[in-house]
Amino acid sequence: MENHKNTEQAFRAYVKKMADYKEANAVLSWDLMxxxxxxxxxxxxxxxxxxxxxxxxxxxxxxxYEMLARLGEEDTYTRLDPVMKAMVREMRKEYEKNKSIPAALFQEYTVLTSKAQIAWEEAKRTSDFAAFRPYLEKIINYLNQFIDIWGYEGHRYNTLLDKYEPGITVEIIDPLFADLRKKSVSLLERIQERGKTSDTTYLKKRYPASEQRKFNEFILQKIGYDFLAGRLDExxxxxxxxxxxxxxxxxxxxxxQDLQMALFSSIHEAGHAIYEQNIAPELVGTLLSEGASMGIHESQSRFWENIIGRSEAFWSYFYPNVAAAFPEQLAGASVQTLYRAVNQVQPSLIRIEADELTYNLHIMLRYELEKSLITGDLHVADLPGAWADKMDDYLGITPFDDASGALQDVHWSGGDFGYFPTYSLGNIYAAQLEAALTRDIPDYKEAVRRGEFDIITHWMTQHVHRYGKMLEPAEIIRSATGEGINADYLTTYLENKYTDVYELV
Amino acid sequence: MENHKNTEQAFRAYVKKMADYKEANAVLSWDLMxxxxxxxxxxxxxxxxxxxxxxxxxxxxxxxYEMLARLGEEDTYTRLDPVMKAMVREMRKEYEKNKSIPAALFQEYTVLTSKAQIAWEEAKRTSDFAAFRPYLEKIINYLNQFIDIWGYEGHRYNTLLDKYEPGITVEIIDPLFADLRKKSVSLLERIQERGKTSDTTYLKKRYPASEQRKFNEFILQKIGYDFLAGRLDExxxxxxxxxxxxxxxxxxxxxxQDLQMALFSSIHEAGHAIYEQNIAPELVGTLLSEGASMGIHESQSRFWENIIGRSEAFWSYFYPNVAAAFPEQLAGASVQTLYRAVNQVQPSLIRIEADELTYNLHIMLRYELEKSLITGDLHVADLPGAWADKMDDYLGITPFDDASGALQDVHWSGGDFGYFPTYSLGNIYAAQLEAALTRDIPDYKEAVRRGEFDIITHWMTQHVHRYGKMLEPAEIIRSATGEGINADYLTTYLENKYTDVYELV
Structure with a gap:
């Protein structure tokens, strides 16, 4: 007993030091950027x-190794408090992942990905996929070596997914995405057939940087981003x-020349940040003081950016502020005009410029290509063609060059296969959480309309934020919503929203 | 041979890691501030x-310890390159200083000084010396313990001086300061008798922060502060x-409400920074990539702030720029008006607000009090009285409370005894360096008048900057000027300057 208490203390101090290293590096990275x-x-x-x-x-x-072994003994482990249990779980995972890769192999891979990122930048600039191809081939080769070392259950790709979204597998995603894709494509077609366009001219006037900066700060502070625990830079x-x-x-x-680019990216990032600002203070220094997964993280940013930030209630509340901040640019624009403008649907080539509906189609395309690249069913040489085919299938447009196609994202050059699907998982979780929020606080939209955003943050903190990395994604979703991952809420949400925006029948 | 090359490599890598830790902490400190x-x-x-x-x-x-021992063997040491020699010298000093203090004693002292700083802030706020007195007494007690552990030659205070200005002793300073004090007091009296005042009203108009920021950036960039290797914040x-x-x-x-406060503090800090920007790149990671001493550092900041920044040539060159930046505030002010305004002499209670002439008197007062406090000739309880007496002697004014007297500076609360004299040493070095610069480049002031500041930076880099901490202060001064420390250049400089500014005869 005495002994395991000592080990616990030593383990806590040891992990605290690791967390301090991580924090130091985070400050240095922020500074660099x-x-x-x-x-x-x-x-x-x-x-x-x-x-x-x-x-x-x-x-x-x-x-x-020794501390994990001691704390992992059944007799000891069962008596640990929940935070300790989660720390042991996470550190064991980290230990096994890092220990199993031979140092030389890891070193080669690190060098490769740092070179690949430079090569990708250049290849994107010159829109030359052939220049990037050998790097991507090598990266995929290494990833497959890692998969073999780490092992896998079901699909090989599951091992990569697990890095970003623990517990999520191809077997879970495939049916979810299939349904989401079908319904999204069908909804997109109905919107296009309806032939109604949003008036976005108001958003494209001249908005001076200093005014935008002030306005973004104002919005962030209003929705609950705590400036005493953060700061906004460019x-x-x-x-x-x-x-x-x-x-x-x-x-x-x-x-x-654009009001919404900065605004929605600020709100998006504030969504991530509000999550981390509200992690329980007792998790500081445990390495559990971060988001549960990329998908859960993205659920928070997307929730604020899209579900709240692009809602009619949000624009109704902020209308007097935005009109006062930009009186000339917005003279004559009504709440409805702005609401419709920020919800314009328009198939486009670039993922990060995509609207809320077509965004998931960009993700699914990447997810499917990644899986085929990893299994070898698709060769890197054939990637641009496969990309174009899927773009045509899902969005009815095709890239005019590699830069607007398979070279547009940085992820692959860094070896981040398995990352993309978490963006759509985030959208799925966000809609599920919104449904649960509505169940618990049926009039929450009225609160938004009155600018009472703390009701939302409070609910999210109770159900998501405070746990940090203590719970796995599936546990968070189940305990917050009462069920497992379910994409129906997202498809319903999209259906309702665009029926409203585009007056579909 | 092979073996000592291996030790050299290991030592370099080891010290590089230490330097990296130091750099990380410097980023974190900058960020905090x-x-x-x-x-x-x-x-x-x-x-x-x-x-x-x-x-x-x-x-x-x-x-x-082992690496220092091996590299320190006479046979090996003599064959080391100069950088290695300096590294061994500095790390040995660090080793001996740190190793000899019992960990518990150092820990107690660290806790004491951090508490003392908080107590000092509060005592200063309420102007209550009695509240700070017990902390100061304890700090002096610890410093005396450290002096006993480290040992001393000549005056006990030498051991403290050596921390900030290696090689400088009470025996060196006392005669220098005595002469400087006598001449400064006499010059001050002549200025006061002359009864001429500078017109500083132009400097006290409203200068908007954003305009000042731009103007300071402009000046810094002009005098050679490299913004690709630095940044200016508030x-x-x-x-x-x-x-x-x-x-x-x-x-x-x-x-x-003041043009000169930010301007001269920017130039002062840029002087420090230009020094470090021009340290030889091969010293990165050796822990020699910093200033040789506090005094040499201060010689650079004071040189730029006072000798250049408060020169007629400087104001003559920048006059069109400053007049264009602040046309309303400076309408009617001539170069001469501004030159005289920034060189106003006025005895004051607060060191950091003091002019170039009286500043050294503030320093000497502190230096003398510090020595007496360390030897026990002065009791902490008697400090406010001793302070007032010396203020009256040197400057003819006395503090109206403790906050404007012995509580005004942060240094003592952090245990930084021995630090103050380096400010005046900096002024002395700066004037010596200026004389050497004049000897090497007799028309350098004409270059300043044409805005060609790089001539100066080039000279300083050759003679001071590039060495970093490789040379000791005395070596730098001797190699740059051809003689040892000599305060005559400073007294001559001050005499000439104020004869000009105040038209003394």
């Missing part, structure tokens, strides 16, 4: 590498980063 | 503490911080 001067970046990368190596070494050190690619729950930062990118 | 949200700061302090502890542990680890107390030579950041503080 928001304004570190160029001449110091190369040396800074070495600092980041050193800290990451210390973290990695700790994760596979003999001490770690960066090339918007992101959110949790250093600790008292310091979760967001960035946005401002386009002076 | 420039905009980290308050709620995350407590946990961030733990991260900083962890990284500092790793650095400290490495500095006294058995491996360090903070409560202006500072500069070198992360690596490619990333040396400065901050300033803007007062909208």
């Amino acid at each position: 928001t304004g570190a001067p160029p001449k110091g970046k190369e040396q800074r990368a070495e600092v980041i590498g050193m800290l990451a190596t210390e973290f990695f070494k700790m994760s596979i050190a003999p001490e770690m 960066s090339t690619h918007p992101f959110s980063i949790g250093l600790n729950p008292g310091d979760v930062r967001v960035t946005t990118k401002i386009y002076e | 420039t905009g980290a949200p308050p709620k995350g700061k407590e946990q961030r302090a733990e991260v900083i503490g962890m990284l500092a502890t790793e650095f400290f542990k490495m500095s006294i680890a058995p491996e360090m 903070s409560t107390h202006p500072f500069s911080i070198g992360l690596n030579p490619g990333d040396v950041r400065v901050t300033t503080k803007i007062y909208e």
Whole structure:
């Protein structure tokens, strides 16, 4: 008893140190992405590498093995508190994943992906898939080696999925996505047949950066992003980063010719950040003080960006503010005009510019291609063609070059296969959570209409945020909604929304 | 031979890791001081503490001892290259300093100074010296314990001085300061008798923060601060911080009712930063990539702030720019008006507000009090009285309360005894360097008048900057100027300047 208490204490202190390394590196990364001067970046990368190596070494050190072994003894494990149990579970996973890959192999792979990212940037710039092809082939080869080392159940791709969405498998996703795809394509066709267009001209006027900055800050503060525990900056690619729950930062990118780009990216990132700001404080230093999975994380950002941020209630509440902030640009625009404008559906080539409905079709295309690439059913050389075929099938358009096709996303160059599906899982979870929220607080939309966003954050904190990584995604969804993952809520939500926006019958 | 090459390599890698820890912590500190949200700061302090502890542990680890022993063998040491020699010298110093203090004693002292800083802030706020007195007494007691452990030659205070200005002793400073004090007091009296006042009204108009920010950036860029290797932010107390030579950041503080506060603090900090930006790149990762001492560092900031920034040539060159930046505020102000305004001499109670002439008197007062406190000739209880007496002697004014007297500076609460004199040493070095610069480039002031500041930076880089911590302060001064430390250049410089500004005869 005494002994296992000592081990627990030592384990906590050990993991706290790892968490501190991780936090240090997160600060350095944020700094690199928001304004570190160029001449110091190369040396800074070495600092980041050193800290990451210390973290990695700790994760596979003999001490770690011994502590996990002791705490994992059945007699001991059952007596651990829930936080300890989750820590042991997560650290064991990390240990096994890291320990099983030979150091040399991992090193080769790290070098490959960092070169591949540079090659991808250049290939995208020149729209030259052939230049990127050898890198992608090698990456897929390594991923398959990792899958063989780690093992897999069911589909080979499951092992990759598990990195981003623990517990989710091809066997779960395939039927969900099949149904979502069918209904999305059909809804898209009905919208296109209806032939009604949104008036988006108001959103495309000149919106000065300084005014947008102030407006975005105002909105974020209103919806519950805590500026005493965060800050908003600008960066090339918007992101959110949790250093600790008292310091979760967001960035946005401002386009002076467009009101909605910065606004929705700010709200999206604030969704991620509000999640991490509300993780239970007792999880600090346990490495559980982060999102449960990429999908659950994305459920929060998408919930705020789309379900709330693109709702009629939201625009109704903020209408006086937005009209006052941009009186000239928005003179004559009604709530309904703006609501319809931000919900325009328009098939497009680029995922990150896609609307709420077609977005999932971009994801499913990538998911299907990834699976085929991993199994070898699709050769990298044939990827651009396969991409074009699916774009045509799902969206009725095809890329005019590689940059607007298979080279558009950074993910594959970093080896992030299995990541894309979490975006649509996020949309599915978000709609499920919205249904559960409606069940618990039937008039929550009226609260939004009055600007009382804390009702939502409170509910989300109770059911999602506070757990951090203590619960697995499926447990969170089940305990919050009373059922397992179910895409019907998303299809119903989309159906209702576009019936309203496009006056479908 | 083979063996000592291996030790050299291992030592380099080991020290590089320490330097990386230091750089990581510097980024975290910069972040804390420039905009980290308050709620995350407590946990961030733990991260900083962890990284500092790793650095400290490495500095006294058995491996360090062994490597220093091997590299220190006479046969080996003489064959090391100069960088290696300096690394061994510095790390040995660090090892001996850190190793000799019992861990428990150091821990107690760390806790004491962190509490003392909080107590000092409160005591200053309420102007209550009695509340701070017990902390100061304890700090002095610890410092005396450290002096006994580390040993001393000559005056006990030398051991403290050596922390900030290696090689400088009371025996060196006392005669220098005595002469400087006599001449400064006499010059001050002549200025006061002359009865001429500068017109500073132009500097006290309304200068909007955003305009000042732009103007400061412009000036810094012009004088050679490299914005590709740095950035300018705002903070409560202006500072500069070198992360690596490619990333040396400065901050300033803007007062909208004053043009010169931000301007001269920006130039001052840029002086520090230009120094570190120009340290030889091969010193990165050796822990020699920083200033040689506090005094040499201060010589650079003071040189830019006072000798250049408050020169007639400087104002002559920038006059069109400053007049264009602030046309309304400066309508009617001539170059001469501005030059005289920024060189106003006026005895004041607060060190950081003091002019170039009286500043050194503030320093000498502190230096003398520190010595007496350490030897026990002065009791802490008697400090406010002793302070008032010296203020009256040197400046002819006395504090109206403790906050404007002995409580005004943060240094003592952090245990930084021995630090103050480096400010005046910096002024002395700066004037010596200016004389050497004039000898090498007799028309350098004409270059300033044409805005060709790179001539100066080039000279300083050759003679000071590039060496980083490779040379000791005395070596730098001797190799740059051809002689040892000499305060005559400063007294001559001050004499000439104020004869010009105040038209003394």
